[in-house]
Each structure stands twice: as structure tokens, then as C-alpha cells.
């Protein structure tokens with residue numbers, strides 16, 4: 484039984500940590516530039532949100548590994564993970580997840596502020612309790628409501644800069660919530676049979692590939708105009724963000740339209756692989772807009 488570096492990294496889901504931290508850091512930067520009266524931030528502030536966000540994401544992912552230790556062995560994609568493969572004991576993963584998750588909130592409270600720490604706690608709670616423990620095995624609303632977890636990271640970043648939450652900050656963070664179904668349902672189409680085997684009610688298991696592809700297109704049809712709302716609210720985002728959001732959202736819409744014509748697991752995989760880059764582009768666009776703000780009106 485090892486508490487090896489590779490195993491620790493694996494239960495922390497590093498690729499998700501990276502994108503989560505990107506949404507938090509870009510939100511923090513944007514808030515510091517766009518919110519009137521927000522203080523100038525130094526590198527320490529960004530270091531703090533990176534540490535708090537990474538620990539929160541890693542800790543909650545480990546708790547997800549712990550809770551899913553009964554179904555992970557039943558799915559090819561997750562069967563070789565540290566607990567099912569015996570490389571880590573469930574209790575070690577649980578202890579790591581609890582300690583790291585608690586440290587992330589405490590660290591955020593003292594190094595950032597109480598509001599940011601609150602959103603970090605909301606992210607952990609919504610991912611571990613609302614999504615993993617309650618909804619994931621209950622019904623197809625699981626990943627829709629679970630998407631709040633991702634928004635919490637962006638809200639933690641925004642409020643780390645301002646010490647509060649405002650309309651623009653809420654709407655920026657809510658982008659992740661609206662993006663999540665398009666992100667995950669594509670993947671779920673690819674690995675539908677594994678979820679069926681593990682009796683996890685992911686959308687394509689319940690309604691099939693063709694209808695799921697229509698739900699994905701429907702969600703992206705909501706995502707594109709939603710992403711542009713941020714440009715049309717008072718004191719909203721400007722030209723830089725609007726152009727990038729329109730082009731990248733339009734490309735993702737085209738991809739998801741094509742998916743309804745070819746609802747195969749192969750094409751679904753391709754549609755899934757563009758979703759993380761899309762979210763990265765959108766949040767980098769938010770930061771670029773804050774840096775080179777040209778109001779739309």
C-alpha cells in the first residue's frame with residue numbers, strides 16, 4: 484500500500500484542477516479590473532486562489548473517488564483507479580480528501596476572504612454531496628444540478644478580488660453551470676454502456692444516443708446566447724469577449740448540430756474533446772476583455 488505521488492495525483496483529477504483554477508484565476512483578474520473600487524491585486528493574491536482552488540478541487544475529487552469506490556471497478560474507464568486497483572486503501576483516500584478539502588476552505592478564509600472561502604465550500608459540498616452522493620445515481624438531473632460545483636470555483640475567484648458577489652460575477656460563474664451539460668453529455672454518449680453496466684442513470688443510458696444529442700444541441704443553443712448576455716447587461720463585458728464568445732460558441736454549436744446528424748460514440752468523443760478548450764477560451768476571453776476593455780455601448 485503506497486501513498487505514492489502518482490496515486491495522489493490520480494485521485495486529485497489534475498486535468499480538472501487545471502481548468503477549475505483557470506476559471507478561478509481569470510474570474511479574479513476580471514473582477515479586479517471591472518468591478519469599481521476593487522483593489523489592485525498582487526501575485527500573492529493569485530497564488531492564494533490557485534492554492535485554495537487546487538486543494539478544493541483535488542480534495543473533492545478524492546472524496547468522489549472514495550464514494551464511487553463501489554461503481555468504479557464496474558466501468559472500464561475508472562476500473563484501474565487507485566482504490567479499485569488496490570494501489571490505495573479507501574480509508575487513505577478518504578482521509579486525504581477530507582483533510583485537503585478542509586485545508587482549502589480554511590486557507591481560503593485566512594489568505595483570501597470569508598466570501599471566497601464560502602464559495603469554495605459550496606463547490607466542495609455541491610460536487611461531493613449534491614452531485615456524487617445524492618444525484619449521480621438518482622436521475623438524469625445529476626450533472627445539470629452538479630454543474631453548480633464548477634460555477635462555485637469561478638465565484639470563489641471573483642469574490643476573492645472583491646470580497647463580495649455582484650451581478651456580473653454571478654453571471655460569469657454561471658457560464659460553467661450552463662456549459663456542463665454540453666461538456667459531460669458528449670462524454671456520456673461515448674461511455675454510455677459503462678454507465679449502464681454500473682447502473683448510473685446518465686442521460687444517454689435513459690433516453691438513448693439520438694435524443695441525448697438533441698439535448699446537447701438544445702443546451703448549446705441556450706449556452707451561446709447566455710454567454711452573450713454578459714455583454715448586454717449594464718457595465719457588462721465588452722467587444723473583446725463578445726467576439727470571442729460568439730465565434731467559439733458558434734463553432735461549438737456547429738459541432739453539436741453535426742452530432743445530432745451523426746450521434747455515434749466516436750463523434751461524441753470529438754464533441755466532448757472541444758468542450759474543455761471552449762471553456763478555457765471563454766474564461767481567458769473574460770480576462771482579456773477586462774485587460775483591454777472596449778465597451779460595447
Ligand code: HEM
Nearest residue numbers: 498499502503506560614626629630632633659663667759
Ligand atoms: C457535474 C459536473 C461535471 C461532470 C459530471 C464532469 C464529468 C467529467 C468526466 C467523467 C470526465 C472524464 C474524466 C476522465 O475520465 O479522466 C471529465 C473530464 C474533464 N472535465 Fe468534467 N465534469 C464536470 C464538470 C467539470 C468542471 C466544472 C470542469 C472545470 C471547470 C471540468 C473539467 C474537465 C476537464 C478539463 C476534463 C478533462 C478533459 C480532457 O481530458 O480533455 N468538468 N469531466
Ligand SMILES: CC(C)=CCC/C(C)=C/CC/C(C)=C/COP(=O)(O)OP(=O)(O)O
Nearest residue numbers: 499539540543603606607610632633635636
Ligand atoms: C470550488 C470547487 C472545489 C469546485 C469543485 C468543482 C469540481 C471539482 C467539479 C468537477 C466535477 C466533476 C469532474 C465531476 C465528475 O465526477 P464523476 O464522478 O462524474 O467523474 P468520474 O466518473 O470520472 O469519477
